[in-house]
Amino acid sequence: MHEMGIVLEIIDIVVASIPAHLKDVRVERVNLEVGKLSAIVPESLRFCFEIATKDTRVEGATLVIEEIPVQARCNDCQTEWTIEGPVFSCKACGSGKVELLSGRELDIKSIEIAEKESNHADHCA
Numbered sequence: 001m002h003e004m005g006i007v008l009e010i011i012d013i014v015v016a017s018i019p020a021h022l023k024d025v026r027v028e029r030v031n032l033e034v035g036k037l038s039a040i041v042p043e044s045l046r047f048c049f050e051i052a053t054k055d056t057r058v059e060g061a062t063l064v065i066e067e068i069p070v071q072a073r074c075n076d077c078q079t080e081w082t083i084e085g086p087v088f089s090c091k092a093c094g095s096g097k098v099e100l101l102s103g104r105e106l107d108i109k110s111i112e113i114a115e116k117e118s119n120h121a122d123h124c125a
Contacts, residue, residue, distance in 0.1 A: 002039075003040060003041065003044040003048045004051075004052065006040065006106070007048040007049045007052045010032070010049070011049075011052055011053060011058050013108060014030055014057075014108070014111050015056065015058065017111055018057065018111075022113070022115070025057075025113045026057065026060065026061075026114060027057060027061040027112070027113050028112045028113060028114050029061055029062045029111070029112040030049075030062070030064070030108065030112075031066070031109040031112070032045075032063065032064065032065050032066065032107065032109060033066050033068050033106075033107045033109050034067055034068065034105060035067075035068045035102060035103040035104045035106065036067055036070050036103050037070055037103040038103075038105065042065045045063070045065065046063050046065070050063075066109065069082045069083075069103065070100065070102065070103030071083070071100070071101040071103065072087065072101060073098070073101055074093060074095050074098055075097040075099055076093055076095040077090060077092055077093040077095065079092040079093065083103070
């Protein structure tokens with residue numbers, strides 16, 4: 001299950017992305033873009049994320065995965081389309097000169113953090 005290695009890298013990137021002056025924050029949400037050709041199973045990624053974030057600054061965060069469709073363009077006629085199954089030629093002209101435009105992504109789109117709430121009673125005493 002290569003998803004665990006991917007999740008460990010994601011956690012490292014997320015933790016390293018938190019600005020140093022924000023010591024008392026927690027990560028609420030990690031937003032990913034995952035291409036359908038990336039060979040990643042979203043359910044496995046979520047499962048590994050939940051396990052691997054235990055006892056880290058990312059524990060309790062929600063992992064949101066946006067699946068990116070496979071987009072292609074014919075280099076002969078410039079037709080662009082979304083690929084739903086195996087394709088070896090342009091759906092418009094039949095050319096074999098097909099270029100993949102998307103579908104291999106694995107990107108952290110954004111990280112949402114929230115400062116820890118201070119205890120109001122401590123400030124009123």
